[in-house]
Amino acid sequence: MPGFLLDLDGTLYHGDRPIAGAAEFIAWLNKNQFPYLYVTNNSSRTPEQVAAHLEKVGIAARADEVLTSAQAAAMYMKEQKSGGNVYLIGESGLELAVRDAGFHTDTERPADFVVQGIDRSFSYEKLAAAVRRLRAGAAYVLTNPDHLLPWNNELQPGAGSIAASIEKASETQPVVIGKPSPIIMNYAIERLGLPKEQIWVVGDNLRTDIQGGLAAECHTALVLTGLLTRDTVEEYIGRTGLRPELICDNLQQLADRLASEGE
Structure with a gap:
């Protein structure tokens, strides 16, 4: 069974505006009982505030499904x-x-x-x-x-x-602490409770989401709903040397591809 570490801004919403298909993607995860975690570099909000913001843009969320860079920083210092x-x-x-x-x-x-x-x-x-x-x-x-x-x-x-x-x-x-650091990625993997080989890191940013996923040896999927487009993605892959396993126009296309591949 696959699990998912999901970016927020640029992947599920733009600021206070939902991205088309994001709510349906979360519903698809829930329907298939695929475990997931919202992982964000945003340190300004509490998990409860992150969940409330997701709910505001129409995406089901609970505070215990959120891992922020602030939480990860506190965990690291406590260690x-x-x-x-x-x-x-x-x-x-x-x-x-x-x-x-x-x-x-x-x-x-x-x-x-x-x-x-x-x-x-x-x-x-x-x-x-x-x-x-x-x-x-x-x-x-x-x-x-x-x-x-x-x-x-x-x-x-x-x-x-x-x-x-x-x-x-x-x-x-x-x-x-935050993405692409292995510190937050390892905490997220541990909380999800799955082997890293079964986890997809999903996001719109090559240097944070994808680099973090590659470093953690997870599957990686880049969605073109945020920083990059079909016209710019290959240029940035060449510039960064970071190539995700999948490149999808949106989350619905990612769900369709994973379903067709039996993931």
Whole structure:
């Protein structure tokens, strides 16, 4: 039985607009009892908020079907030092994940970790505070490396753009958690509970979804509903050296191909 690790923006929706056929694809997974997990590099939302957003665009979702880069970052730090003190640069999804994992966020104490995600109130003061802690020995954990974020057909600076300034000033390389990092991929595979050879990683981004799936030795399917089109996909495959197992115009075509191949 196949399982699926599903990207969100560009694969199931565009910002606050559903992608045609996405809800039907999830219904097809449920009908066939194929296990799946929504895996997102977005660290700003809680799993409950991610599920609510999916429901808003007409896609069935529960919080326990979601794995965010914020959750994965908290899991990683807990493995390194349970109950440590964290200096946090991020939004509510990251803050709640860190606190739920048992970490402290006491700015008066030395930090064991600086954990950073998207932060739309990022400031020079936060930059200086992070750099000071990193240069004093804190470990740097980055939820995801995305320099730009798509939102309603526009691109906005992402967590990776903030990280660039912190890396430069602190002369410290972060541990990257989100796709294409094997850290989030391995957590997702473990939660799905299937051998990696039975899992399809589905997304619209070669450098995150597909690279992460290839590195995890899963099946990979690129859908052309987000970043790439039939006219541009081969150029980007040549540029990145990343070739997915399947290239589909949309999720319905992916379902049809998998059904015809007996997957």
